[in-house]
Structures are given as structure tokens and as C-alpha cells.
Amino acid sequence: MDERMEALGGRFYREGPTAEVVAAWEALRRAATPDADPTQRLRLIGLGARIATARGDFEQAAQILWDALQDPRLSDADPWVCLAATRDVAAALLRAGRETEALGVLRGYLADDKEDEVPGADNFTARSVLHEYCRERAADEAASAALTDFxxxxxxxxxPAKRRRLPATATCGELAELLDWSSRRRGWKPNPLYDRWEALLEKLDAPGGMPPEARAEWEAAFQQTFEGDKLPNADVSDASLWLTLGAQIAEREGDGHRAVALLRLFFTHPQAQDRSSGDAFVVSDYFADLLLRLGEEAEALAEFRYRLEAREHGASSVAARLLRRHCEDQPEGEQASAVLTDFVEELVRHRRPAKRRRLPATATYGRLVEILEWAFPPPAWRRERREEA
Incomplete structure (x- = not known):
């Protein structure tokens, strides 16, 4: 299903929500069995929601994702894919005029303990969804009391250290400004490049693909600010945003090697070479995941090792999650490489130093999945939903 879904996603990206694309998605959905990989199923459902959104059917998009998030069998999906589904269902509910339900979805996600899996992403997701929603409304339109409070x-x-009080109800423009203010770092200054990045990001998954003029705008800024000997003089945060966006564009165009080349370029920046900056850590996750998907296992493991040696909080959990998904995508009985087996054993020792579970020189992918699940068990909320199923 993975390859067919990727092909369908590329077709939707190029052609938009045509009748043929909708029919192909329906055929894939019917072919997906309940015991299929939950991450792949949720990605397929997310693709269906994007198709519905592109057709202007926000009710259907919201319902598709809402039903998925209530299915306990999908609770084992990759947490970042779950996060994307939560973001998309909230956005679809808002566009469908179901604000109360959208706020309930976001509030429920904030209440769950997912900090180890997606550090800081829950609050950022809620703010970004509501910021986009408020910007889409008229600036002088009165927001509801519930939205203002949230x-x-x-x-x-x-x-938490700064308070900006609002009236019982504020305008959508005031809420957008407040959310924008809350996202700014200390010493923030206006950044035209960030504004351009944000505008282009919204066009990344436009029906029919990113518009040619938007693609050309990314390329022009890349050549002007980041290409060749210009990169060392660029701000590292700007470089992480712009080169990651370029990698996402390349991925959607089916050029994974171009995506990897852009991320490798980022790590030549003086402030990113030792992975010491927060921007480098964020790009590192995407880089390692992309390398695994392209079959560059040795380089992906080297990237994980950078993170472990830096003793970054959550580095072992991130590596375990991505490697578990990689192993689940391989035939269960096939032998994994000795290098991968050794690295998994190292992760397990790092997580549970008092307990030893020896692996043979090479283990099967199924065995690696089993030991990663043992050493990095799902959080309580996910175990409860699995038991309900």
C-alpha cells in the first residue's frame, strides 16, 4: 500500500482532486485491511481528507479524520502522523463552522501527555491552527467567547511570565496578533524571509502542486541567500526553514536525492555542523527519517549517533520510533544488518541499562521491532486505547 499511496499522493499533487484521483483513493481505502500498518492507514486517511478539502468539502474532510481519531486500532500510528491528523481535523472542523468541536479536539490533544513523543508540538499545533483560522476571517469580525478564552x-x-488580557470577546484580528506575539522569541525582529517562508509553506500542498511562481520564488531566494559561499553568512534559523522547505518540495516532486542534498547542505553551516543548535536538531530528525526511507541506513544511523552523543533529551526515543517504523516496513522474517542490530542493542542499553536482552549478531526485523517495543513501550494513553480495541 505504501508505494501505491505515494504514487497517488504525487498524482493528487500534480493533477488536483480529479474524479480519477478520488476513485483511486476510494479503491485504496477499500483495499486497506483493519490489521494493516496503522501509520500507513492514517496517512491514507489524511490523503483522503486533503482531497476532500481541495474539493471544498470541509464536512467530509472533518468526518474522515474524526472517525480515524476515534478508532483505537490507529492509536499505534506514528505520533507525528497523529499530530498531523489532529491538526487537519481541527482545521477542517473550523472551516466547516464547527468551532466548538474543533476546540474540543485541540483541548483533548493538549490534555494528553505526549511530550516525549512530540516535544512542544502540541501547543505549537493548536496555536498555528487557530492563527491560520483567525487570519482567514475578517480582522474586525468578533470572535466567540470560547475561542477568546482558549x-x-x-x-x-x-x-507564562507575561500577561496580555483580552476583553470577554475579541476580534479575530486581535486574536491573530496575540497568537503571533506569543510565538515570537525574545529579541524578535521582523523577518521578511520568515514571512515569505510561511506564505510558501501554505502553498506546498496546493491542489495540482505548488504553483510555478511559488516554486520559482523559493529557488530565487535559495540562490540569493543560501547557495554556495553565501550559506555561512546566512542566519542558521533561516537556513533551516528554507532548506527544509526545499527538501519538502523535492520530495513531493519525487526527487528524494535532491531533498537529501539540500539537508546535507544545511549541515555545512558553521552553527549546524556539530548539531549543537536547536535548528540543527529539528532538521536532523527529518534528515535521518528521509535517509532511512531512501535506503541509506548507515548514514541514518550516524545521524542518530550525533544526537545520542550530544545527550539531547528525547534523542533515544526519536531514534527508536523512527527505527521501529523502518523495521515494520521491512519483511518480518528478513535478517537486518549487523550494524542496525548493534545500534538497536545500544539504544536498548541506553534506555534500560539495568536490564540486558542479548541479540544475535544479526536479528530479523520482526525481532528488532519486538525489542524496541519492549524498551520503549507506548505511553499509558496509547496502551489504554490498544486494550479497548
Whole structure:
């Protein structure tokens, strides 16, 4: 299903939500069995929701994702894919005029303990969804009291030391400004490149693909600011945003090797070479995942090792999650490489030093999945949903 879904995603990206694309998605959905890989199933469902959104059917998009998030069998999906589904269902509910339900989805996600899996992403996701929603409304349109209260709660989470009180109801423009303010770092200054990045990011998954003029805008800024000997003089945060966006564009165009080349270029920046900056850590996750998907196992493991040696919080959990998904995508009885087996054993020792589970020189992919699940068990909320199923 993985290859067929990737092909369908590329077709939707190029052609938009045509009748043929919709029919192909329906055929894939019917062919997906309940015991199929939950991450792949949720990605397929997310693709269906994007197709519905592109057709302007926000009700259907919201319902597709809502049903998926209530299915306990999908609770084992990759947490970042779950996060994307949560973001998309909230956005679809808002566009469908179901604000109360959308706020309930975001509030429920904030209440779950997922910090080890997606550090800081829950609050960022809620703020970004609501910021986009408020920007889409008229600036002088009155927001509901419930939306005003929720935005104020989000701002308190991200800027607890600073208080900006709102009236009982504020305008959508005021809420957008407040959410924007809460996202700014200390010493923030206006950044035109960031604004351009944000605008292009919204066009990344446009029906029919990113518009040629948007693609050309990315290329022009890349050549002007980051290509060749210009990169060392660029801001490392700007470089991470722009080169990651370029990698995402390349992936959607089916050029995974171009995507890898852009991310490798980022790591030649003086502030990113030793992975010491927060921007480098974020790009590192994407880089390692992309390398695994392209079959570059040795380089992916080297990237994980950078993170472990830096003793970054959550590095072993991230590596275990991505490697577990990689192993699940391989034939269960096939032998994994000795290098991968050794690295998994090292991860297990790092996580559970008091307990030893020896592996043979090479283990099967199924055995590696088993030991990764043992050493990095799912959190309580996910175990409960699995038991319900």
C-alpha cells in the first residue's frame, strides 16, 4: 500500500482532486485491511481528507479524520502522523463552522501527555491552527467567547511570565496578533524571509502542486541567500526553514536525492555542523527519517549517533520510533544488518541499562521491532486505547 499511496499522493499533487484521483483513493481505502500498518492507514486517511478539502468539502474532510481519531486500532500510528491528523481535523472542523468541536479536539490533544513523543508540538499545533483560522476571517469580525478564552489559555502556556488580557470577546484580528506575539522569541525582529517562508509553506500542498511562481520564488531566494559561499553568512534559523522547505518540495516532486542534498547542505553551516543548535536538531530528525526511507541506513544511523552523543533529551526515543517504523516496513522474517542490530542493542542499553536482552549478531526485523517495543513501550494513553480495541 505504501508505494501505491505515494504514487497517488504525487498524482493528487500534480493533477488536483480529479474524479480519477478520488476513485483511486476510494479503491485504496477499500483495499486497506483493519490489521494493516496503522501509520500507513492514517496517512491514507489524511490523503483522503486533503482531497476532500481541495474539493471544498470541509464536512467530509472533518468526518474522515474524526472517525480515524476515534478508532483505537490507529492509536499505534506514528505520533507525528497523529499530530498531523489532529491538526487537519481541527482545521477542517473550523472551516466547516464547527468551532466548538474543533476546540474540543485541540483541548483533548493538549490534555494528553505526549511530550516525549512530540516535544512542544502540541501547543505549537493548536496555536498555528487557530492563527491560520483567525487570519482567514475578517480582522474586525468578533470572535466567540470560547475561542477568546482558549487563545488566552494557549498564550499563558507559551508566555507564562507575561500577561496580555483580552476583553470577554475579541476580534479575530486581535486574536491573530496575540497568537503571533506569543510565538515570537525574545529579541524578535521582523523577518521578511520568515514571512515569505510561511506564505510558501501554505502553498506546498496546493491542489495540482505548488504553483510555478511559488516554486520559482523559493529557488530565487535559495540562490540569493543560501547557495554556495553565501550559506555561512546566512542566519542558521533561516537556513533551516528554507532548506527544509526545499527538501519538502523535492520530495513531493519525487526527487528524494535532491531533498537529501539540500539537508546535507544545511549541515555545512558553521552553527549546524556539530548539531549543537536547536535548528540543527529539528532538521536532523527529518534528515535521518528521509535517509532511512531512501535506503541509506548507515548514514541514518550516524545521524542518530550525533544526537545520542550530544545527550539531547528525547534523542533515544526519536531514534527508536523512527527505527521501529523502518523495521515494520521491512519483511518480518528478513535478517537486518549487523550494524542496525548493534545500534538497536545500544539504544536498548541506553534506555534500560539495568536490564540486558542479548541479540544475535544479526536479528530479523520482526525481532528488532519486538525489542524496541519492549524498551520503549507506548505511553499509558496509547496502551489504554490498544486494550479497548
Amino acid at each position: 487563545v488566552e489559555e494557549l498564550v499563558k502556556r507559551s508566555r
